[in-house]
Amino acid sequence: MSKNKLKTEKPESKKPPRANDPNVLKQEKEAEVKVKELVKDERTHKVLGVISLLLSLYCFIAFTSYLFTWQEDQDKVFRYSANILLMDNEAVKVENLLGRLGAFVSHWFFYKGFGVASYLFCFLFFILGVNFIVGRRVFRVWRNVKYILFGLLYLSTAAAFIAGLAAADFAWGGAMGDGVSKWISGFLGTAGAALLLMVAGLAWSIWKYNLDFKWVLRKPKPPKPQLAGMPDGAVDDVEVSVAPAKKDPKRKNGLKENGTAVIVPTLEEPEMEDMQLVEKELPLAVVPQVMEEEEIEEEIEEEEEDAGPLLYIEETVEQTNARNRKNNAPLDVAWEIKPSKDEPEEELAETTGSVGEAAQLDPYDPSLDLRDYKHPSLELLDNHNTEKVVQDAAELDRNKDQIISTLKNYDISIQKISATVGPTVTLYEIVPAAGVRISRIKNLEDDIALSLSALGIRIIAPIPGKGTIGIEVPNVKKSMVSLRNLLASEKFQQSNMDLPIAIGKKIDNENFIADLAKMPHLLMAGATGQGKSVGINTLLVSLLYKKHPSQLKFILVDPKKVELSLYKLIEKHFLAKLPGEEDAIITDTKKVIHTLNALCIEMDLRYDLLKEAGTRNIREYNSKFIQRRLNPQRGHRYLPFVVLVIDEFADLIMTAGKEVEMPIARLAQLARAVGIHLIIATQRPSVNIITGTIKANFPARIAFKVSSKIDSRTILDIGGAEQLIGQGDMLVSLGGELVRLQCAFVDTPEVERVAEFIGEQRSYPEAYLLPEYVDEKDLEGKEVNLQDRDPLFEEAARVIVQNQQGSTSLLQRRMKLGYNRAGRLMDQLEAAGIVGPNLGSKAREVNVKTETDLEMILNDLGGGF
Numbered sequence: 001m002s003k004n005k006l007k008t009e010k011p012e013s014k015k016p017p018r019a020n021d022p023n024v025l026k027q028e029k030e031a032e033v034k035v036k037e038l039v040k041d042e043r044t045h046k047v048l049g050v051i052s053l054l055l056s057l058y059c060f061i062a063f064t065s066y067l068f069t070w071q072e073d074q075d076k077v078f079r080y081s082a083n084i085l086l087m088d089n090e091a092v093k094v095e096n097l098l099g100r101l102g103a104f105v106s107h108w109f110f111y112k113g114f115g116v117a118s119y120l121f122c123f124l125f126f127i128l129g130v131n132f133i134v135g136r137r138v139f140r141v142w143r144n145v146k147y148i149l150f151g152l153l154y155l156s157t158a159a160a161f162i163a164g165l166a167a168a169d170f171a172w173g174g175a176m177g178d179g180v181s182k183w184i185s186g187f188l189g190t191a192g193a194a195l196l197l198m199v200a201g202l203a204w205s206i207w208k209y210n211l212d213f214k215w216v217l218r219k220p221k222p223p224k225p226q227l228a229g230m231p232d233g234a235v236d237d238v239e240v241s242v243a244p245a246k247k248d249p250k251r252k253n254g255l256k257e258n259g260t261a262v263i264v265p266t267l268e269e270p271e272m273e274d275m276q277l278v279e280k281e282l283p284l285a286v287v288p289q290v291m292e293e294e295e296i297e298e299e300i301e302e303e304e305e306d307a308g309p310l311l312y313i314e315e316t317v318e319q320t321n322a323r324n325r326k327n328n329a330p331l332d333v334a335w336e337i338k339p340s341k342d343e344p345e346e347e348l349a350e351t352t353g354s355v356g357e358a359a360q361l362d363p364y365d366p367s368l369d370l371r372d373y374k375h376p377s378l379e380l381l382d383n384h385n386t387e388k389v390v391q392d393a394a395e396l397d398r399n400k401d402q403i404i405s406t407l408k409n410y411d412i413s414i415q416k417i418s419a420t421v422g423p424t425v426t427l428y429e430i431v432p433a434a435g436v437r438i439s440r441i442k443n444l445e446d447d448i449a450l451s452l453s454a455l456g457i458r459i460i461a462p463i464p465g466k467g468t469i470g471i472e473v474p475n476v477k478k479s480m481v482s483l484r485n486l487l488a489s490e491k492f493q494q495s496n497m498d499l500p501i502a503i504g505k506k507i508d509n510e511n512f513i514a515d516l517a518k519m520p521h522l523l524m525a526g527a528t529g530q531g532k533s534v535g536i537n538t539l540l541v542s543l544l545y546k547k548h549p550s551q552l553k554f555i556l557v558d559p560k561k562v563e564l565s566l567y568k569l570i571e572k573h574f575l576a577k578l579p580g581e582e583d584a585i586i587t588d589t590k591k592v593i594h595t596l597n598a599l600c601i602e603m604d605l606r607y608d609l610l611k612e613a614g615t616r617n618i619r620e621y622n623s624k625f626i627q628r629r630l631n632p633q634r635g636h637r638y639l640p641f642v643v644l645v646i647d648e649f650a651d652l653i654m655t656a657g658k659e660v661e662m663p664i665a666r667l668a669q670l671a672r673a674v675g676i677h678l679i680i681a682t683q684r685p686s687v688n689i690i691t692g693t694i695k696a697n698f699p700a701r702i703a704f705k706v707s708s709k710i711d712s713r714t715i716l717d718i719g720g721a722e723q724l725i726g727q728g729d730m731l732v733s734l735g736g737e738l739v740r741l742q743c744a745f746v747d748t749p750e751v752e753r754v755a756e757f758i759g760e761q762r763s764y765p766e767a768y769l770l771p772e773y774v775d776e777k778d779l780e781g782k783e784v785n786l787q788d789r790d791p792l793f794e795e796a797a798r799v800i801v802q803n804q805q806g807s808t809s810l811l812q813r814r815m816k817l818g819y820n821r822a823g824r825l826m827d828q829l830e831a832a833g834i835v836g837p838n839l840g841s842k843a844r845e846v847n848v849k850t851e852t853d854l855e856m857i858l859n860d861l862g863g864g865f
């Protein structure tokens with residue numbers, strides 16, 4: 001038994017336990033533990049899956065055979081009933097392909113049950129089988145059970161009704177269908193019954209296939225327990241992948257290993273037995289009824305699908321137009337919510353000659369340029385001493401007694417107390433006696449801290465969704481969580497998240513791995529020396545372990561100049577920078593402003609591409625691109641995720657204020673759908689640094705230890721971070737839910753090794769280039785001077801004339817230019833008479849109709865070929 005899975009037991013006593021004696025420990029129920037373990041074991045699920053699939057196949061064959069052999073077999077089954085199963089082979093011969101059992105089972109299902117609707121049971125066994133075997137919900141069980149129940153009722157009744165009209169011999173609707181059909185016919189008459197069945201059938205079809213109708217009927221969404229307000233599913237992944245703690249090979253030996261100590265002060269009430277097992281393997285967010293959870297998830301998913309991405313496009317429209325209006329610039333982009341009318345198939349034909357030809361091409365592989373790229377191996381990382389959580393039983397007992405007696409001093413009695421030993425803190429969970437007010441315990445925070453003579457006590461009253469009160473007490477001996485172990489975990493290795501980040505371990509030693517893409521941006525704060533830089537490295541290294549250079553680009557902003565410099569080695573693989581810049585890691589405030597604005601332009605361009613492709617987010621867009629349904633010649637390209645990391649945000653805000661805040665707020669509001677995500681860290685989480693605008697757009701926040709309760713409130717909206725004990729002890733807030741974690745540790749030499757490993761491999765010729773951004777201030781007051789034409793003037797003129805469309809966004813897209821440069825080019829084209837004047841929201845008129853005319857104009861200007 002590993003030490004972190006410690007259980008505390010009181011020595012056996014012959015005397016019957018006294019009521020309310022806090023020192024009497026409840027007997028453990030090993031047998032129960034084993035049964036529970038067995039039920040949760042992945043292998044049990046797989047065996048059940050195979051059995052279900054076989055059952056499905058068995059029923060299918062038996063039923064189908066029954067359709068052809070029922071006449072021969074029916075009287076035998078009638079005559080012998082269940083005895084037919086025990087009879088001699090010679091005595092009873094049946095025709096069913098699956099023998100006497102097949103004949104008997106089919107008879108039961110068809111004749112005594114639901115007639116042809118019985119096939120739905122095959123379907124039920126099939127979906128259960130697949131779900132069990134795959135280990136996740138390939139089919140949504142609750143939804144399908146609803147369909148099946150309705151189907152059984154409806155199909156059997158309808159079949160029996162029709163069979164009744166046709167006076168058929170075969171039990172098409174079975175006893176059930178027959179009964180219901182007769183009852184309805186008696187009640188409504190034959191015509192009424194026919195009408196009812198028709199209406200029900202029609203209603204069902206409408207309900208199933210008419211999406212709009214479904215939308216109208218949508219119930220108000222019930223709040224998802226403990227996930228309320230969370231950015232879509234940011235923690236879902238934690239929930240799903242964490243639940244089977246047994247997947248962790250180190251945990252196979254039993255529930256005891258989950259770091260749970262159960263200390264039950266009373267024994268007498270029989271109902272207490274239910275409270276005895278504290279299963280930390282279940283994540284906090286698991287709701288009691290699986291069915292209900294599924295329903296809730298389903299609705300959330302539906303809503304995301306229906307509303308989410310469209311909303312973003314809508315927002316972009318407004319934002320972009322507003323910006324354009326402000327700039328007094330033409331509204332070149334005809335934004336609308338609907339997907340673009342440009343049919344991808346048309347584009348395809350243009351690229352490849354014919355749709356058929358294109359369909360035959362292999363899917364596009366974005367990693368082909370660096371096809372030999374090898375992901376860094378785990379050996380590059382260190383195993384920092386131990387993964388074992390060390391806790392001595394005496395300390396645990398002492399703390400428990402102290403908590404009980406401190407509470408007793410204030411006349412607070414408790415029903416049960418249990419302890420979970422984490423890497424840095426131990427969580428004591430208390431079930432208070434009936435009638436005790438929670439606020440009273442909360443108010444005793446300082447007294448308990450004093451009596452335990454420990455700093456960093458945090459009281460969670462109540463633990464959301466549990467009805468218990470948590471007291472977190474720092475361990476005397478803390479253990480380090482190595483990033484290596486987190487990355488080696490099955491959960492990380494097998495995660496299919498877009499941007500998986502291994503953050504740390506929860507108190508119950510569960511690995512906390514979340515999807516940055518769903519967060520969708522992260523704000524980090526912590527006083528100096530509390531683990532922020534390590535935290536950033538942890539996030540970056542997790543992403544480097546999972547992604548190919550074609551899939552991800554970082555923009556690193558490091559005003560402190562030293563923290564992120566290690567990543568310079570991976571510039572040509574994983575970094576993005578402004579064109580013409582030397583250093584990919586940005587340390588200068590002015591360049592930060594340019595980069596942020598360039599990133600906004602990149603975002604707008606990506607939205608243009610998404611719109612043109614008729615897609616709503618980067619996932620859909622990239623998958624369409626991979627299927628070669630988007631034409632690269634029309635500016636389409638595979639879009640890597642872009643993660644912007646700012647190591648010291650306070651410095652930037654102090655020096656540049658709004659100039660930095662505005663593009664960040666804009667990116668935070670809109671960039672998620674196009675795959676741009678932000679991680680912002682600061683030492684000083686004060687309100688003038690983390691302003692309301694910033695905060696509102698960063699639902700996911702991490703706090704390391706901060707120096708005051710006010711700082712904690714600024715970052716988390718709640719106190720608590722000032723109570724942390726430093727060295728990577730952190731609170732993570734995801735849309736309202738607060739989790740205490742020990743941040744995974746990765747040391748600088750490890751990061752260096754990973755960066756070297758990547759840097760030594762074949763790379764792209766240069767870093768990923770962001771669109772160019774030209775500061776408006778630099779342009780102000782400049783007259784359009786045709787002698788001083790932009791080097792891209794001629795190319796731009798050709799693009800405009802070839803397309804006969806005087807649109808700035810066309811130039812931006814085709815030539816991958818920033819808005820300002822494209823605008824400047826357009827002004828020069830106007831001065832040269834190639835396009836007409838600005839027409840507000842419409843594209844400018846193109847005055848030159850053919851390329852020959854254009855060449856003449858270019859020659860006259862003195863720059864043509």
Ligand SMILES: Nc1ncnc2c1ncn2[C@@H]1O[C@H](COP(=O)(O)OP(=O)(O)OP(=O)(O)O)[C@@H](O)[C@H]1O
Pocket residue numbers: 480481526527528529530531532533534535683727728729742743744745746
């Ligand atoms: N997750 C962790 N586990 C164990 N120890 C940690 C962890 N994170 C940080 N530490 C310890 O704390 C020290 C300081 O961490 P770090 O450099 O990340 O702090 P910081 O908040 O970035 O400080 P600064 O803002 O001054 O750069 C580290 O050198 C390490 O010893």
